[in-house]
Amino acid sequence: MSQPDPSRPESYPRRALVCMVGLSPQVVTETLYALATAPTPFVPTELHVVATAAGAQRVHEHLLEGGQLRALAAAHLGGNGPEFDPARHLHVVARDGVPLADVESAEDNTAVADAILGVVRPLALDPACAIHASLAGGRKSMGFYLGYVMSLLGRAQDRLSHVLVNSPFESHPGFFFPPAEPARLRLPDGREVDTAAARVSLAPVAFVRMSDGLPERLLHEPVGFDALVQRAQRSLGSVRLDVLPAARRVRVAGIGEALLEPSLMAWYVFFALRRQQALRESAALVAPGAVLLRKDVAASVGMLQPLMDQACRRVGVERQSVALQPADLRPRLSVIRKALVRAFGPELGTRLAIAGPADRGARDGQYGLLGIEPGQIHVA
Known part of the structure; x- marks a missing residue:
């Protein structure tokens, strides 16, 4: 049939x-x-x-x-x-x-x-x-x-x-x-x-x-x-994003929450901290170890390493457990995106995901939590 x-x-x-x-x-x-x-x-x-x-x-x-x-x-x-x-x-x-x-x-x-x-x-x-x-x-x-x-x-x-x-x-x-x-x-x-x-x-x-x-x-x-x-309205409009590292949860009150495994949570906390601190665009997008095509963003990598160390401490994982080759980052972020879409729906889940070069029509190796404003992010 x-x-x-x-x-x-x-x-x-x-x-x-x-x-x-x-x-x-x-x-x-x-x-x-x-x-x-x-x-x-x-x-x-x-x-x-x-x-x-x-x-x-x-x-x-x-x-x-x-x-x-x-x-x-x-x-x-x-x-x-x-x-x-x-x-x-x-x-x-x-x-x-x-x-x-x-x-x-x-x-x-x-x-x-x-x-x-x-x-x-x-x-x-x-x-x-x-x-x-x-x-x-x-x-x-x-x-x-x-x-x-x-x-x-x-x-x-x-x-x-x-x-x-x-x-x-x-x-x-x-x-x-x-x-x-x-x-x-x-x-x-x-x-x-x-x-x-x-x-x-x-x-x-x-x-x-x-x-x-x-x-x-x-x-x-x-x-x-x-x-x-x-x-x-909360799902489609302005939301408050609560990132709970110790609980390994990403939550939007009244809508839902996503549970991430430790290494993925460390990455999400890392990007959330960068976006929350409203670093300038190049610093807010460069992933540690990523292939950089622009020389002006290379200097920003050094200031991001302490944020990754901080994210790992908050989640409670070893720093080496999140160490990746550049080619390994996209699959990890894809898993995070799928978990967010399951929890929050396609529209909001995509907004809360980590945007990569392909999402922005670029080839600069840059990633960032760009679908939400810094003031909407609250990292416990």
């Missing part, structure tokens, strides 16, 4: 549609119709609806008891609609265990954000699942939160859209999707319109996917929306 292609979300075995409902459950069937009839159809295998208590009641009345989901499946999905068990797939926003009739306060907004995160997170953690999230439906804040959650957790195969319906069908309480056989609907002014004139389409919404740059551990933590945003 071929592997799913992120550029083709329809190739994934699990396909989830996430919708929000305020007082208009039509957005669910309209979105399903638009997905199923698109030039490249995306037919969801499961449907998740986030709604207030009032919205959930409308879902029961119109989509389930009213039969609109069954009718849509029969008309446009070959009779096979997405799985939608109200007990598992209808997510009613609640605060302190009480379902919300409407979203009317800051606390209610927080509950909405947490509910949306609770729906999307398990879907996003399944590599076999492609998510299509619809911004239509519910209050504007609900759409904002869903878009933000998708930005935090969305992967290459995930999509975001808004369903578009032409007038007067977009506001007609009796219109849920264009039926297979056109029908006539009566308007409030007494006129009638033919559903053959209805146009339902999806407007794709581009969004920044940040999940690849966040630590994997952060994505799994069962925290609420506000806490996830704060931790993501």
Whole structure:
């Protein structure tokens, strides 16, 4: 069986549609119709609806008891609609265990954000699942939160859209999707319109996917929306780097820590001390014993030897255990980089790694901890 292609979300075995409902459950069937009839159809295998208590009641009345989901499946999905068990797939926003009739306060907004995160997170953690999230439906804040959650957790195969319906069908309480056989609907002014004139389409919404740059551990933590945003901000923004030589750990509070074996820790402490002391660029980059192509940096090697001795003492390793030939330095720093990326994610881990000549597009044998400012480094 071929592997799913992120550029083709329809190739994934699990396909989830996430919708929000305020007082208009039509957005669910309209979105399903638009997905199923698109030039490249995306037919969801499961449907998740986030709604207030009032919205959930409308879902029961119109989509389930009213039969609109069954009718849509029969008309446009070959009779096979997405799985939608109200007990598992209808997510009613609640605060302190009480379902919300409407979203009317800051606390209610927080509950909405947490509910949306609770729906999307398990879907996003399944590599076999492609998510299509619809911004239509519910209050504007609900759409904002869903878009933000998708930005935090969305992967290459995930999509975001808004369903578009032409007038007067977009506001007609009796219109849920264009039926297979056109029908006539009566308007409030007494006129009638033919559903053959209805146009339902999806407007794709581009969004920044940040999940690849966040630590994997952060994505799994069962925290609420506000806490996830704060931790993501720390990961992507300005951070405090704590280097703990004796414990052989590199730590960013609230995000994670990396454990390094002694000789590698000595090297990291060495580069951290150099960056922390804000030595001039040439001195902050020259590695002891490295091949130097610039004569003006050769004199700086002597002032770096005491820093390496200090780093070894702090970590508790013998100086000779970190002695390397120039060719041996890059593999060691590569191991450090991999450990940092595992602990902090690709974006932050790369910032905290030791940059080498290739990273700077140079061939001068210089290395340095350049992704973070000296004032952000704290060596215990």
